[in-house]
Amino acid sequence: MKASQFFISTLKEAPADAEVVSHKLMMRAGMIKKLGAGIYTLMPMGLRVVQKVEAIVREEMNRAGAVELCMPVVQPAELWQETGRFDKMGPELLRIQDRHAHDFVIQPTSEEVVTDIARQEIRSYKQLPKNFYQIQTKFRDERRPRFGLMRGREFIMKDAYSFDRDQVSAKASYQIMAKAYRRIFDRFGLTYRAVAADSGAIGGDLSEEFQVIAATGEDAIVYCPGSNYAANMEKAEALAPAGPRPAASQAMAKTPTPGQSTCADVAELLGLPLAQTVKSLVLATDTLNEQGEVVKTQVWLLLLRGDHDMNEVKVGKLPGLGAFRFATVPEIEDHFGCKPGYLGPLNLLKPVKLVVDREVAVMNDWVCGANEVDFHLTGVNWGRDLPEPDMVADLRNVVAGDASPDGQGVLAIERGIEVGHVFYLGTKYSEAMKATFLDQNGKPQFMEMGCYGIGITRLPAAAIEQNHDERGIIWPDALAPFTVVLCPINAERSPEVKATAEALYAELLAAGVDVMLDDRGERPGAMFADWELIGVPHRVNIGDRALKEGNVEYQYRRDAAASAVPVADIVAQLLAKLKV
Amino acid sequence: MKASQFFISTLKEAPADAEVVSHKLMMRAGMIKKLGAGIYTLMPMGLRVVQKVEAIVREEMNRAGAVELCMPVVQPAELWQETGRFDKMGPELLRIQDRHAHDFVIQPTSEEVVTDIARQEIRSYKQLPKNFYQIQTKFRDERRPRFGLMRGREFIMKDAYSFDRDQVSAKASYQIMAKAYRRIFDRFGLTYRAVAADSGAIGGDLSEEFQVIAATGEDAIVYCPGSNYAANMEKAEALAPAGPRPAASQAMAKTPTPGQSTCADVAELLGLPLAQTVKSLVLATDTLNEQGEVVKTQVWLLLLRGDHDMNEVKVGKLPGLGAFRFATVPEIEDHFGCKPGYLGPLNLLKPVKLVVDREVAVMNDWVCGANEVDFHLTGVNWGRDLPEPDMVADLRNVVAGDASPDGQGVLAIERGIEVGHVFYLGTKYSEAMKATFLDQNGKPQFMEMGCYGIGITRLPAAAIEQNHDERGIIWPDALAPFTVVLCPINAERSPEVKATAEALYAELLAAGVDVMLDDRGERPGAMFADWELIGVPHRVNIGDRALKEGNVEYQYRRDAAASAVPVADIVAQLLAKLKV
Structure with missing residues (x-):
C-alpha cells in the first residue's frame, strides 16, 4: 500500500475525553473515530488491525474444527423470552421494536439463536460434537461507555458455541477451545495469562479468562510465580491459615475511639497493626412467598480482618447466602442498636447469623466495634468473650504474599485486560430451550454446551495498553496495520x-x-x-x-x-x- | 474441508413460505436459516458463498483505490436529522432509543456518517479525491420482506462513497467505480447488464444499475441487441415517432360503448386496433402557502396510446409536474363532469392542462372517452376537433420493438435483478451537512460526492435465479462454496x-x-x-x-x-x- 492511496490522519493531541493510553493513541493514530458514546468508526488504519485479529482467530477456530456461520444482529425477542433473558437482562440489552411493534434485541451474544439452530438442525448423537462460531457486530448499552474500544457499546466479538452429547465430550470440546485460544494469543505476540475464573452455579473449573497483562488493566489477576497457578480475583482461594488459634493473652476492654469508624483509623489510634482489627459487614437475605412478598428476613454478620476485602462471589456461594444483599441502616440499628462504623459481634439486640473468614477464626486478642458509637472492644477472644461462629469460610480476596492454593509458593497479583473467555455452560440453555438430540438408545437428551468469546475490537486496545511508549503504539508484527x-x-x-x-x-x-x-x-x-x-x-x-x-x-x-x-x-x- | 468437519444440512422440500427459486434452493441447500421475517442466519454453506463475494468485491475496490473502513451499525439520529432523512424516510428506517432515550437508527446506508467523517478529516483539495467503502450489516424494515436474501430486512451491503473537488473529478471517480463494478461482475461469472438509470433531480447520465439477467427478475431492462444501449424502464427514452401526423380521414362521432371502460374493451367492441385508442390519466398538483396549506390545485390531463403505460419518473420530470399526484374522483368529476372510465379531452366542465405523449400527438382518427358514461368518441383529430395540446412529451414506458434511442435498431426487454448501483450524488449531502474543503485559492467548496453499492447477500440469490436447474443450484466457479x-x-x-x-x-x-x-x-x-x-x-x-x-x-x-x-x-x- 502506498500512503497516497491510503488514508492517514494523525493528531498531535488526544481528545479530552480519552482517559486511557490505548484510547488516546488509537484516536491520535487515526485508527478510530468517535460517532457517539461508545460508538466508533474503525478508520482504515484501525480496520487493518481488526482484520488481522479476525484472520488469526478465524484460522485457529477453523483449525480447531469449529464451523463459521453468521447470525443476525437484529434478533426477535421470542427466543430471548424462552430463556428469560429478555426480562432478566438489564438495560444493557438494547431492545427495539420494528414497524409492526414486534420486539427485537440487538445481539449482545447469541446463545439463544445458536441453541435454536442446534435444536432444529441436530437430531442425533451422530451429529455431535459441533462447534459453531461467528465474528459479528454486537451491542451492549453500557451505562457508562468509556476507554474507546475497551468498553464500547458497539463492538465486534468472536463468539463460539459447542454442542456435545455428554459432559465428558463437552469437557473435551472445552479443552480444544482453551488450546486454540492459547495458540491465538501466542500468535498475537502478546503477554497474557489464562486464569481460572468463577464458573457460577455450575461448579467445576471449566471457566478461564484470557487476560492481556497490562499495568492499566481493570482486572486483578492472581498467580503464583513458582507454578502454573493463575486465577482471577473472584476465583482465587485464600487458603486456611496453617497454625492453630493462639491462646488469649489480653483481657477484653471497651476503649473509646471517638470519630474513628474505620479499621485503619482505629488501628492507628490504638497503635496496633491493621491485621489485629476485625471489620463487620452486615448482610441480609429475604424469604419470599409465592406472591413474591418478603415474609422473613435473616440478618448476617460477616467478620473479616481489617486489612482484607470481602469477595462477593465467594460469599454468594455460601449456604443460605445465594441471594444476599447488604442490610439497610434500619435493619442494622434494629439488630445492633448502633449505626454502622462501630459494629461488632458482641452485645447484639437481636440474634444474627455469624459468618467468619478463616483468618478471623484463628485470631486472638482482636479489636472490633463495641456496638456503641465512638467505642471499640480490644482483646476480644473466641470462646471466652463470645461463642464460636455459626460458619467459618473463605470470605475474602487474596492479597499478594498469601500462600498459593497449589502449595507451590506465595501469590502475586498483577493487572490484566480480559480479551477472551472460555466457559462450560452445561445444559443451562439447552434445558431452557428444550434443545435435545436422540442418544444411542433413541432417548432424547439435553445437549451439553460451552461458549467461547474473544473481543475482536477490544484486543487491539489491550495490545496497546501492553505495548506503547511515549512516542506511540508498538504493535507486535502479527497485529500491525x-x-x-x-x-x-x-x-x-x-x-x-x-x-x-x-x-x-x-x-x-x-x-x-x-x-x-x-x-x-x-x-x-x-x-x-x-x-x-x-x-x-x-x-x-x-x-x-x-x-x-x-x-x-x-x-x-x-x-x-x-x-x-x-x-x-x-x-x-x-x-x-x-x-x- | 472434510464434510465430517463441516456442517451440511439439506432438505427434500422447501418451506411453504419460499416463493422464488433462489429462496427455495438456498433453504433446501442449508445455506440460510430463517430467524424472523426477512432475517436470516447465514449457515456455514451460505456464509462461504458470501465470503467469496466479499473477497472479490474487496479486492477490486482496493484495486480501484478505494479505502476500506467500517462505520457503526447503530448510528446517532443527530446526523440523520441534519440531512432531514431521520424525518423524511419512512418506517423502513429502523429507529431506536438507547437507555438514555437518545434516538438512534440502524444504518440502511451510511451517507450521513461518511460525510461527517469527510467534513472532519478532509480539509484541503490536496486530500481529494478519496473513496471510502465498507462491507457491513445493514437493516431496512421492509413492509413486506420476502424472497429470502433477495428482499430481506437485515443484509450485508458494500457501500462506497467518493469525495471530489469538482464535477470533472467526481465524474472520473464515478467512471473508476463503474469500471471496477464491471470487473467485479465479470469475475463473478454472471450474465449481467449495466443499465442507465434515472439520476433523479441531478440530471446527466451518471447513474447505472448492475442487473443480473434472470427471467424471474423484478426489474424490466431495456436494451438494444444491435448496440451497447441498455437502460432501466424508468430511464429508457421512447423516441418521437418518425413521420408527420396523417391527415384526418374520419368524422368525429359519439359512439355508445356501454360498460366498456378500458381501452382494450372499447377496441374490441369497435373492432379497432388498441393502438387507435387513447387513454386519459388525470393528475393534480397543489400549490401550498407558507403554512403548508393547499391554496390552489391544478388538474392535468395526460393522454397516452391505449397500448402504452405511463412512466411516472418521466412525468415527474416535466415542468410543473415535479410533485404530481393522481387526481381524486371529486376533482375528476368537477372538471370532466364524468366519472373515470369514459374520460377524454373534449367537452370539459373546467379547463385542465393537456399533456400528450409524443405518439398520441401524431395520431389521427383516434378514439377516446366522451366524458359521458357509456360513450366514447371515434375519429377524433387534432386541430379539427380540439386544439393542439399544452405540452407534448415522452410520457410512456418503452415497449419491445420501439426504436433504440441510439438509432442502432429496435429495443428488446428482458428481466433483471439489481445487485449493484453506481450513482453521482453531486453536493446533495455535502451541502446539507456543510462538508467543505479549501480549494487552491483557500476558498471553501462543497465536496462533490458519488455513492456505489453492491448487495453482498443479495448477489448469491441473484446468481441462483440465473443459474439453476431442476436438481439445484449451479454456481459459477468464483461463487461456489x-x-x-x-x-x-x-x-x-x-x-x-x-x-x-x-x-x-x-x-x-x-x-x-x-x-x-x-x-x-x-x-x-x-x-x-x-x-x-x-x-x-x-x-x-x-x-x-x-x-x-x-x-x-x-x-x-x-x-x-x-x-x-x-x-x-x-x-x-x-x-x-x-x-x-
Whole structure:
C-alpha cells in the first residue's frame, strides 16, 4: 500500500475525553473515530488491525474444527423470552421494536439463536460434537461507555458455541477451545495469562479468562510465580491459615475511639497493626412467598480482618447466602442498636447469623466495634468473650504474599485486560430451550454446551495498553496495520531515493510483506513521528546520504537507534526478522 | 474441508413460505436459516458463498483505490436529522432509543456518517479525491420482506462513497467505480447488464444499475441487441415517432360503448386496433402557502396510446409536474363532469392542462372517452376537433420493438435483478451537512460526492435465479462454496477408494483448490443429490469399479453425463478447468 492511496490522519493531541493510553493513541493514530458514546468508526488504519485479529482467530477456530456461520444482529425477542433473558437482562440489552411493534434485541451474544439452530438442525448423537462460531457486530448499552474500544457499546466479538452429547465430550470440546485460544494469543505476540475464573452455579473449573497483562488493566489477576497457578480475583482461594488459634493473652476492654469508624483509623489510634482489627459487614437475605412478598428476613454478620476485602462471589456461594444483599441502616440499628462504623459481634439486640473468614477464626486478642458509637472492644477472644461462629469460610480476596492454593509458593497479583473467555455452560440453555438430540438408545437428551468469546475490537486496545511508549503504539508484527514502512527522504529531490524506495516496495510486496510506502512527501521528522505513533514495528529510511554508501537505515520500533544496512541486504534481513 | 468437519444440512422440500427459486434452493441447500421475517442466519454453506463475494468485491475496490473502513451499525439520529432523512424516510428506517432515550437508527446506508467523517478529516483539495467503502450489516424494515436474501430486512451491503473537488473529478471517480463494478461482475461469472438509470433531480447520465439477467427478475431492462444501449424502464427514452401526423380521414362521432371502460374493451367492441385508442390519466398538483396549506390545485390531463403505460419518473420530470399526484374522483368529476372510465379531452366542465405523449400527438382518427358514461368518441383529430395540446412529451414506458434511442435498431426487454448501483450524488449531502474543503485559492467548496453499492447477500440469490436447474443450484466457479467435491463411493468397504480420495484431497488442497471431501459415508445417490442441490460445479466420483481401470469419474454440474478420467490426470484436468 502506498500512503497516497491510503488514508492517514494523525493528531498531535488526544481528545479530552480519552482517559486511557490505548484510547488516546488509537484516536491520535487515526485508527478510530468517535460517532457517539461508545460508538466508533474503525478508520482504515484501525480496520487493518481488526482484520488481522479476525484472520488469526478465524484460522485457529477453523483449525480447531469449529464451523463459521453468521447470525443476525437484529434478533426477535421470542427466543430471548424462552430463556428469560429478555426480562432478566438489564438495560444493557438494547431492545427495539420494528414497524409492526414486534420486539427485537440487538445481539449482545447469541446463545439463544445458536441453541435454536442446534435444536432444529441436530437430531442425533451422530451429529455431535459441533462447534459453531461467528465474528459479528454486537451491542451492549453500557451505562457508562468509556476507554474507546475497551468498553464500547458497539463492538465486534468472536463468539463460539459447542454442542456435545455428554459432559465428558463437552469437557473435551472445552479443552480444544482453551488450546486454540492459547495458540491465538501466542500468535498475537502478546503477554497474557489464562486464569481460572468463577464458573457460577455450575461448579467445576471449566471457566478461564484470557487476560492481556497490562499495568492499566481493570482486572486483578492472581498467580503464583513458582507454578502454573493463575486465577482471577473472584476465583482465587485464600487458603486456611496453617497454625492453630493462639491462646488469649489480653483481657477484653471497651476503649473509646471517638470519630474513628474505620479499621485503619482505629488501628492507628490504638497503635496496633491493621491485621489485629476485625471489620463487620452486615448482610441480609429475604424469604419470599409465592406472591413474591418478603415474609422473613435473616440478618448476617460477616467478620473479616481489617486489612482484607470481602469477595462477593465467594460469599454468594455460601449456604443460605445465594441471594444476599447488604442490610439497610434500619435493619442494622434494629439488630445492633448502633449505626454502622462501630459494629461488632458482641452485645447484639437481636440474634444474627455469624459468618467468619478463616483468618478471623484463628485470631486472638482482636479489636472490633463495641456496638456503641465512638467505642471499640480490644482483646476480644473466641470462646471466652463470645461463642464460636455459626460458619467459618473463605470470605475474602487474596492479597499478594498469601500462600498459593497449589502449595507451590506465595501469590502475586498483577493487572490484566480480559480479551477472551472460555466457559462450560452445561445444559443451562439447552434445558431452557428444550434443545435435545436422540442418544444411542433413541432417548432424547439435553445437549451439553460451552461458549467461547474473544473481543475482536477490544484486543487491539489491550495490545496497546501492553505495548506503547511515549512516542506511540508498538504493535507486535502479527497485529500491525503494516509490518514494514518505507520512508523515502526528500524523494522529490532525489530520483535515486525514489527509485530505491519503489524497488524495495515492489520486492517486499512480491515477498508477501504487508508493506507501506510513505509517498506523501512529508518532512522526515513528521513522517517518522507519524509511523512511531501508528506503531509500525519495522521502518526503513531511504535517504541520499546513506545511499551514497550503498545503505539504507533500518529502525526497529523498540530500538533507540537505527542501523545502517546495505540496500542489497535489507529485504533478506527484514524477511528474517518478520514473525508473521 | 472434510464434510465430517463441516456442517451440511439439506432438505427434500422447501418451506411453504419460499416463493422464488433462489429462496427455495438456498433453504433446501442449508445455506440460510430463517430467524424472523426477512432475517436470516447465514449457515456455514451460505456464509462461504458470501465470503467469496466479499473477497472479490474487496479486492477490486482496493484495486480501484478505494479505502476500506467500517462505520457503526447503530448510528446517532443527530446526523440523520441534519440531512432531514431521520424525518423524511419512512418506517423502513429502523429507529431506536438507547437507555438514555437518545434516538438512534440502524444504518440502511451510511451517507450521513461518511460525510461527517469527510467534513472532519478532509480539509484541503490536496486530500481529494478519496473513496471510502465498507462491507457491513445493514437493516431496512421492509413492509413486506420476502424472497429470502433477495428482499430481506437485515443484509450485508458494500457501500462506497467518493469525495471530489469538482464535477470533472467526481465524474472520473464515478467512471473508476463503474469500471471496477464491471470487473467485479465479470469475475463473478454472471450474465449481467449495466443499465442507465434515472439520476433523479441531478440530471446527466451518471447513474447505472448492475442487473443480473434472470427471467424471474423484478426489474424490466431495456436494451438494444444491435448496440451497447441498455437502460432501466424508468430511464429508457421512447423516441418521437418518425413521420408527420396523417391527415384526418374520419368524422368525429359519439359512439355508445356501454360498460366498456378500458381501452382494450372499447377496441374490441369497435373492432379497432388498441393502438387507435387513447387513454386519459388525470393528475393534480397543489400549490401550498407558507403554512403548508393547499391554496390552489391544478388538474392535468395526460393522454397516452391505449397500448402504452405511463412512466411516472418521466412525468415527474416535466415542468410543473415535479410533485404530481393522481387526481381524486371529486376533482375528476368537477372538471370532466364524468366519472373515470369514459374520460377524454373534449367537452370539459373546467379547463385542465393537456399533456400528450409524443405518439398520441401524431395520431389521427383516434378514439377516446366522451366524458359521458357509456360513450366514447371515434375519429377524433387534432386541430379539427380540439386544439393542439399544452405540452407534448415522452410520457410512456418503452415497449419491445420501439426504436433504440441510439438509432442502432429496435429495443428488446428482458428481466433483471439489481445487485449493484453506481450513482453521482453531486453536493446533495455535502451541502446539507456543510462538508467543505479549501480549494487552491483557500476558498471553501462543497465536496462533490458519488455513492456505489453492491448487495453482498443479495448477489448469491441473484446468481441462483440465473443459474439453476431442476436438481439445484449451479454456481459459477468464483461463487461456489466449494469449487470441487470429491465423492468416494462405499469408502468404508474399499481401502483403495478411501486412499485415492484422501490422496486427491491432499493434492488439490496443496494446489490451493477449495475442495470438499465428502467423508460422511452417505449412499452415492443421496451424496450426489446433495452436491447437485448445493451446486458445486466440479465433482469427482471415486469408486471401486472405475478405479480397477485406473479411472475416476468427473462430473461437471452443467453436463448431463460424467466422463472417465485417469486418476493420474484428474488433478491436472481440474486445475486446467478452474476459472478462479
